[in-house]
Each structure stands twice: as C-alpha cells, then as structure tokens.
Amino acid sequence: MSSRQRLVKTAAAAECPVSNREASKLVLETWRRAQAVCFDVDSTLCEDESIDELAAFLGVGDAVAALTANAMGGTVKFQDALAMRLELMQPSRQKVIAFLAAHPPRLSPGIPELVQLLQQRGTAVYLVSGGFRVIINPIADMLGIPLTNVYANTILHQDDDQGSYAGFDAEEFTSRSGGKAEAIRVIKAQHGYSPLIMVGDGATDLEARQPGGAEMFIGYGGVVERPNIAAAADCLL
Numbered sequence: 001m002s003s004r005q006r007l008v009k010t011a012a013a014a015e016c017p018v019s020n021r022e023a024s025k026l027v028l029e030t031w032r033r034a035q036a037v038c039f040d041v042d043s044t045l046c047e048d049e050s051i052d053e054l055a056a057f058l059g060v061g062d063a064v065a066a067l068t069a070n071a072m073g074g075t076v077k078f079q080d081a082l083a084m085r086l087e088l089m090q091p092s093r094q095k096v097i098a099f100l101a102a103h104p105p106r107l108s109p110g111i112p113e114l115v116q117l118l119q120q121r122g123t124a125v126y127l128v129s130g131g132f133r134v135i136i137n138p139i140a141d142m143l144g145i146p147l148t149n150v151y152a153n154t155i156l157h158q159d160d161d162q163g164s165y166a167g168f169d170a171e172e173f174t175s176r177s178g179g180k181a182e183a184i185r186v187i188k189a190q191h192g193y194s195p196l197i198m199v200g201d202g203a204t205d206l207e208a209r210q211p212g213g214a215e216m217f218i219g220y221g222g223v224v225e226r227p228n229i230a231a232a233a234d235c236l237l
Contacts, residue, residue, distance in 0.1 A: 036193040040200030041129035043223040079176040093163025181213040
C-alpha cells in the first residue's frame with residue numbers, strides 16, 4: 001500500500017497505520033475520537049525541510065542542514081539551533097520573497113486528501129511547526145486550514161530597502177524547545193479538544209505529548225526515519 005493510500009485510509013476508516021508494531025485498541029480508539037489533529041510541517045506535511053531549502057537558496061545549505069539534524073534529533077535546544085541557523089542565513093525579506101517564488105510547496109503524498117477527510121468528519125486541523133509563517137501560511141491556504149490554526153515562527157526584518165534580517169519573534173511558542181506542547185495546551189484550553197493528536201517526525205513533535213498536551217503522538221517516517229522518535233511514538237505512519 002502506498003503512502004497516499006495509507007494516509008487516506010487513516011482518515012476514511014479511522015485506522016492508525018503502523019509499520020513495525022500493532023496499534024493497540026486504545027490507540028485506535030483515540031484516533032477515531034480525535035477532535036483535533038496537529039501536524040508538523042517540514043518532513044511531515046511537506047516533503048522537505050523549508051529551513052534547509054531556504055538555507056541552500058541563500059548559499060549556506062550544508063552548515064544549516066547539520067544544525068537542523070541536531071535540532072530534530074534532540075541533541076541541541078531548538079531555540080539555540082534556530083538562532084544559529086538564522087544568523088548564518090541572514091534571510092532578508094527580499095530574499096525570502098525570491099525563495100518563495102522559486103520553491104512552491106511540495107506536499108507529502110496523500111496529505112491534501114487526509115486533511116480534507118479529517119475536516120469532513122469534523123476534526124479540526126492545526127499546523128504546529130518550528131518553520132516560518134511566511135512559508136507555512138500559503139500552505140495552510142492551499143489546504144483550507146484557517147491561519148488562526150497555524151502556530152509557527154516569525155522572521156523579523158528591518159525597515160530598509162532589502163528588509164534586512166533582524167532576528168525572530170522569541171514569543172512564538174514554537175521558537176523554543178517544549179514550545180509545541182505549550183501551543184497544544186493553549187489550543188486545548190481555548191477549544192476544549194479531547195482527544196488531540198500530534199503527527200510529526202522530530203523530537204519537538206514528540207515533546208508535544210507532555211502532561212496537558214497531545215493525548216497521542218503519531219510518528220511520521222515517510223520523509224525521514226528517526227529511530228529514537230519511532231521508538232517513542234504511539235504508532236507509526
């Protein structure tokens with residue numbers, strides 16, 4: 001069965017596909033009753049890591065990719081890796097606009113169908129990402145996800161002709177380690193969703209399953225397989 005078929009089956013039949021172990025009755029029941037599903041974006045909703053792609057466009061791809069791998073593997077605090085990557089990249093507003101024009105989003109196979117089927121069954125869909133709003137908001141529009149359901153990072157720019165890089169908004173939940181769990185606790189407090197599921201590929205996604213956070217974490221390995229994440233996931237996609 002292809003990745004697309006498995007994703008569509010997940011939403012249509014309310015089954016949780018697994019790779020190396022069987023989903024328990026509790027996991028299946030949690031998926032069926034989910035009132036909200038929160039997706040990571042890079043290497044989950046999309047086939048690439050947008051930060052790495054932007055870095056390559058800016059000529060610092062290899063150095064930034066190494067920092068991304070450390071952040072996703074859980075060996076470096078996310079806020080530290082984010083600051084170091086952006087400092088290397090120096091993404092001006094003008095350069096980000098040029099990048100977006102040259103690199104349209106590459107959605108993972110089956111994602112549009114999965115999002116549509118979740119929404120049709122009345123499940124709220126959120127994007128909770130350590131990526132950047134300027135890249136993620138157009139993806140949300142493509143999928144019919146309200147921008148109020150997007151939790152991501154904001155690049156700050158100076159008020160000059162180039163829109164020179166001026167840092168990032170450290171108040172965004174996803175700018176720091178543990179931030180995805182914070183975002184999910186806020187989402188649950190605002191809307192009362194229960195259960196809520198997090199789907200993602202990295203350590204920051206796994207962190208979302210903290211007390212008061214997501215009731216279930218589905219590890220996504222369709223783009224990158226991370227053994228430590230897979231071992232800790234409730235089930236694998």
